[in-house]
Amino acid sequence: MSEPNTIRTERRFGVTAKLDPNALRRLYMLRAEDVWQDLLDVMEQCCIEIESVLINTNADDEKAVLANHKMSKAAWQIFAHFQERIDGEVNTYLSNMLLTPTAPPRSFEELEREHLLNPLLPEPIDDGPL
Numbered sequence: 001m002s003e004p005n006t007i008r009t010e011r012r013f014g015v016t017a018k019l020d021p022n023a024l025r026r027l028y029m030l031r032a033e034d035v036w037q038d039l040l041d042v043m044e045q046c047c048i049e050i051e052s053v054l055i056n057t058n059a060d061d062e063k064a065v066l067a068n069h070k071m072s073k074a075a076w077q078i079f080a081h082f083q084e085r086i087d088g089e090v091n092t093y094l095s096n097m098l099l100t101p102t103a104p105p106r107s108f109e110e111l112e113r114e115h116l117l118n119p120l121l122p123e124p125i126d127d128g129p130l
Helices: 021-032 035-055 062-096 108-117
Strands: none
Touching: 021 035, 021 062, 035 062
8 A cells, every 4th residue: 555645646556446345435435524525626726727727828839739728628527537436436335235124113012012021111102093
Protein backbone atom coordinates (compact mmCIF):
# COMPACT_ATOMS: atom_id res chain seq x y z
CA MET A 1 0.00 0.00 0.00
CA SER A 2 1.30 3.48 -0.76
CA GLU A 3 2.12 6.09 1.85
CA PRO A 4 -0.84 8.34 2.80
CA ASN A 5 0.65 11.47 1.17
CA THR A 6 2.19 9.80 -1.88
CA ILE A 7 0.82 11.08 -5.18
CA ARG A 8 0.03 8.23 -7.53
CA THR A 9 1.45 8.89 -10.96
CA GLU A 10 1.30 5.45 -12.50
CA ARG A 11 -0.74 2.32 -12.60
CA ARG A 12 -0.46 -0.08 -9.66
CA PHE A 13 -0.91 -3.84 -9.57
CA GLY A 14 -4.38 -4.99 -8.54
CA VAL A 15 -6.20 -1.69 -8.98
CA THR A 16 -8.19 -3.01 -11.95
CA ALA A 17 -9.69 -5.77 -9.78
CA LYS A 18 -13.15 -5.40 -8.25
CA LEU A 19 -13.32 -3.48 -5.00
CA ASP A 20 -13.61 -5.59 -1.89
CA PRO A 21 -16.65 -5.19 0.41
CA ASN A 22 -14.69 -3.01 2.87
CA ALA A 23 -13.64 -0.62 0.11
CA LEU A 24 -17.26 -0.42 -1.11
CA ARG A 25 -18.43 0.30 2.44
CA ARG A 26 -15.82 3.07 2.86
CA LEU A 27 -16.84 4.63 -0.47
CA TYR A 28 -20.46 4.53 0.61
CA MET A 29 -19.55 6.25 3.87
CA LEU A 30 -17.46 8.88 2.04
CA ARG A 31 -20.29 9.55 -0.42
CA ALA A 32 -22.71 10.10 2.49
CA GLU A 33 -20.41 12.55 4.33
CA ASP A 34 -20.18 16.32 3.89
CA VAL A 35 -16.54 15.89 2.89
CA TRP A 36 -17.77 14.44 -0.43
CA GLN A 37 -18.90 17.90 -1.55
CA ASP A 38 -15.53 19.32 -0.47
CA LEU A 39 -13.73 16.69 -2.53
CA LEU A 40 -15.89 17.50 -5.56
CA ASP A 41 -15.17 21.20 -5.09
CA VAL A 42 -11.40 20.59 -5.12
CA MET A 43 -11.67 18.41 -8.22
CA GLU A 44 -13.82 21.04 -9.94
CA GLN A 45 -11.25 23.70 -9.05
CA CYS A 46 -8.59 21.55 -10.72
CA CYS A 47 -10.70 21.37 -13.87
CA ILE A 48 -11.17 25.13 -13.80
CA GLU A 49 -7.41 25.64 -13.42
CA ILE A 50 -6.76 23.44 -16.46
CA GLU A 51 -9.49 25.29 -18.35
CA SER A 52 -7.89 28.62 -17.40
CA VAL A 53 -4.67 27.54 -19.10
CA LEU A 54 -6.70 27.14 -22.30
CA ILE A 55 -8.37 30.52 -21.85
CA ASN A 56 -4.99 32.19 -21.37
CA THR A 57 -3.32 30.48 -24.34
CA ASN A 58 -2.25 32.78 -27.14
CA ALA A 59 -4.88 32.37 -29.87
CA ASP A 60 -2.17 32.59 -32.55
CA ASP A 61 -0.54 29.37 -31.25
CA GLU A 62 -2.97 26.88 -32.81
CA LYS A 63 -1.09 23.79 -31.58
CA ALA A 64 -1.08 25.01 -27.97
CA VAL A 65 -4.76 26.02 -28.19
CA LEU A 66 -5.69 22.56 -29.51
CA ALA A 67 -3.54 20.77 -26.92
CA ASN A 68 -4.98 22.83 -24.05
CA HIS A 69 -8.50 22.34 -25.38
CA LYS A 70 -7.95 18.56 -25.32
CA MET A 71 -6.59 18.76 -21.77
CA SER A 72 -9.52 20.87 -20.59
CA LYS A 73 -12.09 18.59 -22.18
CA ALA A 74 -10.35 15.49 -20.76
CA ALA A 75 -10.27 16.99 -17.26
CA TRP A 76 -14.03 17.61 -17.26
CA GLN A 77 -14.69 14.14 -18.70
CA ILE A 78 -12.55 12.52 -16.01
CA PHE A 79 -14.34 14.58 -13.35
CA ALA A 80 -17.75 13.43 -14.59
CA HIS A 81 -16.58 9.82 -15.00
CA PHE A 82 -15.17 9.81 -11.46
CA GLN A 83 -18.55 10.87 -10.03
CA GLU A 84 -20.43 8.33 -12.13
CA ARG A 85 -18.03 5.57 -11.10
CA ILE A 86 -18.31 6.36 -7.39
CA ASP A 87 -22.11 6.42 -7.65
CA GLY A 88 -21.98 3.06 -9.46
CA GLU A 89 -19.78 1.54 -6.75
CA VAL A 90 -22.11 2.90 -4.05
CA ASN A 91 -25.09 1.38 -5.89
CA THR A 92 -23.21 -1.95 -6.07
CA TYR A 93 -22.61 -1.79 -2.32
CA LEU A 94 -26.26 -1.01 -1.60
CA SER A 95 -27.56 -3.75 -3.90
CA ASN A 96 -25.30 -6.33 -2.21
CA MET A 97 -26.43 -5.48 1.29
CA LEU A 98 -28.69 -8.07 2.83
CA LEU A 99 -32.06 -6.66 3.62
CA THR A 100 -33.19 -7.61 7.10
CA PRO A 101 -36.61 -9.16 6.94
CA THR A 102 -39.21 -7.23 8.83
CA ALA A 103 -41.54 -9.20 11.03
CA PRO A 104 -45.21 -8.34 10.90
CA PRO A 105 -46.44 -6.49 13.98
CA ARG A 106 -47.52 -8.81 16.75
CA SER A 107 -51.09 -8.84 17.95
CA PHE A 108 -52.08 -7.85 21.49
CA GLU A 109 -52.77 -11.51 22.26
CA GLU A 110 -49.24 -12.49 21.20
CA LEU A 111 -47.73 -9.72 23.32
CA GLU A 112 -49.88 -10.73 26.28
CA ARG A 113 -48.87 -14.39 25.92
CA GLU A 114 -45.21 -13.38 25.75
CA HIS A 115 -45.63 -11.27 28.91
CA LEU A 116 -47.25 -14.19 30.75
CA LEU A 117 -44.32 -16.43 29.80
CA ASN A 118 -41.80 -13.80 30.89
CA PRO A 119 -43.23 -11.40 33.51
CA LEU A 120 -40.07 -9.27 33.38
CA LEU A 121 -41.18 -7.95 29.99
CA PRO A 122 -43.24 -4.77 30.04
CA GLU A 123 -46.96 -5.31 30.14
CA PRO A 124 -48.54 -4.88 26.70
CA ILE A 125 -50.90 -1.99 26.04
CA ASP A 126 -54.10 -2.69 24.18
CA ASP A 127 -54.47 -0.02 21.51
CA GLY A 128 -57.80 -1.42 20.46
CA PRO A 129 -58.73 -2.45 16.92
CA LEU A 130 -56.62 -1.00 14.13
